[in-house]
Amino acid sequence: MSAPDASPTAVAGARQPGLPDARTLHTRYLLSLGDDALIYAQRLGEWLTHAPQIEEDMALGNVGLDLLGQARSLLTRAGEVEDAHPRRDEDALAMLRYEREFRNVHLVERPRGDFGQEMARMLWFASYQYELYTALLGSADPTLAGVAQKAVKEVAYHRDHATQWVLRLGDGTPESHARVQAGLEAVHPYVQELGEDFDAARWASEQGVGVLPSSLAASVNAYVGEVLEGATLAMPDEPRWHARGGREGVHSGAMGLLLAELQHIARSHPGATW
Amino acid sequence: MPSRTSDIGPTDLLGRVAQAVRAVPDPEIPVITIEDLGVIREVERVGDGLRVTITPTYSGCPAMRAMEEAVLDVGRRAGVPVEVVTRLSPAWTTDWMSEQGRESLRRFGIAPPTGERAHAAAGGPVGLTLQARQVTCPLCGSPDTEEIARFGSTACKALRRCLACREPFDEFKTI
Missing domain, CATH: 3.30.300.130 (Fe-S cluster assembly (FSCA))
Incomplete structure (x- = not known):
């Protein structure tokens, strides 16, 4: 995750003419964080019964559950800030939005690869979330600060879990080393997007509500770099392309299938409860 | 609290x-x-x-x-x-569990949280080495136990085993 190039939009900032109002930007910022957590929770849930050992079924399921909990609080807050008529609650936001309304990064929507690749993805994502929530402890949005207080402990545990596995696999057999290295190469084009600023984050940072993703990149890189070194793995070269657009609702083909699975019960049986 | x-x-x-x-x-x-x-x-x-x-x-x-x-x-x-x-803030911590609660867990066969938080709210160091933390077996009292899995049957528990009495047991994670 390296700092993005200076772009014209970065200079224009939140006072750019035609930019949405504060309520919309605040909502979008919360949705970005909540959607990252929700979509990665869904991907992690896919590992249940597919992990290399039953303890890992439990672990990936539990990490997903923590993320789902974070998503619930963040989406609930997004619905409050948005204040639509009628108001959208966590279920409406998770289950009834269309693909273009989701603001998660591409990293979390990628189909799962092998276990080595999942640990590579989790190492990057949990390291990013750890820096993010640490920075949000002092958010001017009291709900966001409260979510961060709880979540920072959870993601520290996720980051540690991924760290232990990357160390073990990287410094393990030639096969495990090769596969986790291949996993790192596979996710690398998706990492930079985590550290890219977007309009809602610029607004949130100016208001003390949120934090610029670019300000987290150096710490995230340093942590992952240290783990890779300890694991005898190589940081992949700068990729020739990288994913972009997730924060504006532009997603990959994988996203539609993911949402179909996530949403189909809620859409097939509107208002159903148990 | x-x-x-x-x-x-x-x-x-x-x-x-x-x-x-x-x-x-x-x-x-x-x-x-x-x-x-x-x-x-x-x-x-x-x-x-x-x-x-x-x-x-x-x-x-x-x-x-x-x-x-x-x-x-x-x-x-x-x-x-x-x-x-x-109420989300301040965030829940196992420090808030009462002594009576800890004792009930121990009697039930779950090692209670140890009292030192694993990760202080922010900036808690995460070791790059495999952890060696001492947890006492709730069944026989031996300190000679090892971690089997970092995630257990619920979000709040990890799985360990006692090397003295050979029984597996749950540990309430310290957060």
């Missing part, structure tokens, strides 16, 4: 309902009450009813919903309006 009951006499109806609320068992670990677990922040009188403020343990813990339902059910059965409010 002990919870507070404000403006309620201990023997009147609201006082008895407040006591019953505090005594609601954890749905996943029924040997410990939600009071001993440390999730109840406040029980206050609001008009003719009670407002119960709780702080969730883990963001995604499915038991939180069950606890809320159980608290509301106490009110329904007593004919007292009860509302449950969630």
